[in-house]
Amino acid sequence: MGKTGRRHWIAAAAVVLSLLVALYIVAGCSRQTQTAGDDRTPAVKTASAGQKELSQDERMAWWRDARFGLFIHWGLYAVPAGTYQGERVKGIGEWIMNNAKIPVAEYEKFAGAFNPTGFNADEWVRLAKAAGMRYIVITSKHHDGFCLWDSKVTTWDIMDATPYQRDILKELAAACKKHGIKLCFYHSIMDWHHPDAQAPFYPNYNDTKQSNPNFARYVDTYLKPQLAELLTNYGPLGVLWFDGEWIQDWTEPQGKALYEYVRSLQPQILVNNRVGKGRKGMEGLSKSDEYAGDFGTPEQQVPATGLPGVDWETCMTMNDTWGFKSYDDNWKSTEQLIQTLVDVASKGGNFLLNVGPMPEGLIPQASIERLQAVGKWMAVNSESIYGTTASPFERPAWGRCTAQGNKRYLHVFRWPVDGRLEVPLAGGDAPEKAYLLADKKRAALPMLEGANRVTISLPGQAPDPIDSVVVLVLKK
Ligand code: FHN
Numbered sequence: 001m002g003k004t005g006r007r008h009w010i011a012a013a014a015v016v017l018s019l020l021v022a023l024y025i026v027a028g029c030s031r032q033t034q035t036a037g038d039d040r041t042p043a044v045k046t047a048s049a050g051q052k053e054l055s056q057d058e059r060m061a062w063w064r065d066a067r068f069g070l071f072i073h074w075g076l077y078a079v080p081a082g083t084y085q086g087e088r089v090k091g092i093g094e095w096i097m098n099n100a101k102i103p104v105a106e107y108e109k110f111a112g113a114f115n116p117t118g119f120n121a122d123e124w125v126r127l128a129k130a131a132g133m134r135y136i137v138i139t140s141k142h143h144d145g146f147c148l149w150d151s152k153v154t155t156w157d158i159m160d161a162t163p164y165q166r167d168i169l170k171e172l173a174a175a176c177k178k179h180g181i182k183l184c185f186y187h188s189i190m191d192w193h194h195p196d197a198q199a200p201f202y203p204n205y206n207d208t209k210q211s212n213p214n215f216a217r218y219v220d221t222y223l224k225p226q227l228a229e230l231l232t233n234y235g236p237l238g239v240l241w242f243d244g245e246w247i248q249d250w251t252e253p254q255g256k257a258l259y260e261y262v263r264s265l266q267p268q269i270l271v272n273n274r275v276g277k278g279r280k281g282m283e284g285l286s287k288s289d290e291y292a293g294d295f296g297t298p299e300q301q302v303p304a305t306g307l308p309g310v311d312w313e314t315c316m317t318m319n320d321t322w323g324f325k326s327y328d329d330n331w332k333s334t335e336q337l338i339q340t341l342v343d344v345a346s347k348g349g350n351f352l353l354n355v356g357p358m359p360e361g362l363i364p365q366a367s368i369e370r371l372q373a374v375g376k377w378m379a380v381n382s383e384s385i386y387g388t389t390a391s392p393f394e395r396p397a398w399g400r401c402t403a404q405g406n407k408r409y410l411h412v413f414r415w416p417v418d419g420r421l422e423v424p425l426a427g428g429d430a431p432e433k434a435y436l437l438a439d440k441k442r443a444a445l446p447m448l449e450g451a452n453r454v455t456i457s458l459p460g461q462a463p464d465p466i467d468s469v470v471v472l473v474l475k476k
Pocket residue numbers: 073092094095243244299315322
């Protein structure tokens with residue numbers, strides 16, 4: 001090769017090299033942009049593409065129809081299970097890090113013992129489905145900050161910090177898809193593990209008077225990028241269920257911005273009212289329409305009456321804890337659970353019933369038994385729950401009522417000894433037929449119409465000692 005040829009070759013090589021360097025820089029930048037969770041990144045655009053814009057009623061439709069869901073509180077707190085350094089710790093299991101004043105470095109040690117080899121996503125989803133539940137809300141991250149999925153923004157997750165190294169949310173997403181159950185994520189805004197959030201507040205992580213000057217950095221470089229992961233890598237989600245919003249550093253404008261951010265990634269998703277500052281404590285209902293969120297979240301309680309025009313969901317534990325506590329045996333009876341589900345539906349709400357799986361990945365037997373019993377009742381009576389609306393009349397002495405179209409579902413908790421069921425009628429309501437929902441033949445029950453009421457004659461024996469449903473069909 002002559003001198004000129006060599007010069008040309010060197011020049012060409014230089015061009016190729018600078019092109020490669022430029023390409024590398026561009027690729028690096030876009031990677032950075034992605035980890036920073038910018039919603040203009042291509043990954044984000046793909047997730048929302050193809051979703052048509054729905055009205056509020058259209059978005060809420062599946063949720064209003066579902067009425068019944070499974071809450072799952074699962075994380076590292078299942079390892080100590082309510083006991084720290086040999087002492088039983090007061091309070092709910094998932095709060096042990098705060099309640100036992102466990103330093104971050106000490107709490108981190110539980111990750112090494114989290115190896116839930118018994119976890120089977122398919123079994124959990126089938127259990128929920130057999131109970132008649134239509135959606136599952138699982139803790140992607142609770143207040144201790146531990147992540148149940150493969151997060152690229154932290155090593156404080158199931159993949160990097162535990163021997164298990166399986167993405168639990170991925171497996172649940174696949175099982176939910178297979179069984180036609182909506183998957184939803186609970187996500188704590190408060191984070192006791194993150195140095196830019198509440199970790200420095202040790203020994204009182206939940207100190208609502210303290211503020212972290214770096215909190216905005218936690219929101220921008222951690223909270224939002226993690227939500228982007230959850231909203232882009234796990235398929236369409238039903239609900240983003242926020243919590244831990246009562247901290248000093250969280251404001252309603254931030255809540256509104258986060259609501260918009262979540263919906264920019266999945267336009268059809270629902271977001272609970274704990275995204276902002278609207279909920280009135282455990283009563284859970286938003287102070288006004290001005291606050292962010294699609295539905296209210298009463299906790300461990302059911303509103304006294306129906307709330308026309310308000311979407312709400314009561315979440316409740318089966319014993320006294322959300323996260324597993326080995327010695328909490330204060331289980332609610334199946335009767336209580338079924339009647340609470342019905343009570344909630346009769347007031348136009350949803351019921352989100354909790355389980356706290358054990359560290360081995362198994363749901364406690366007491367919870368399984370209760371879910372199976374509820375499922376047995378639902379197998380006969382779910383028509384009186386799904387897609388129903390609140391009772392058109394005040395709570396009767398014998399039980400509750402749910403409604404759909406021209407049907408009134410009369411939930412008889414107390415079977416009348418004289419066999420006469422008195423049912424109030426609204427003006428213009430004319431009874432056409434009454435039958436027991438448990439009766440496959442739908443044999444007509446005798447009825448006697450009076451002023452503003454109808455009396456239905458019932459057989460001597462209640463089909464179900466907990467709640468027998470009588471269907472009253474009104475003339476159209
Ligand atoms: O502090 C949490 C608690 O641990 C649990 O997650 C419940 C469920 O609604 N919510 C919070 C308190 O409001």
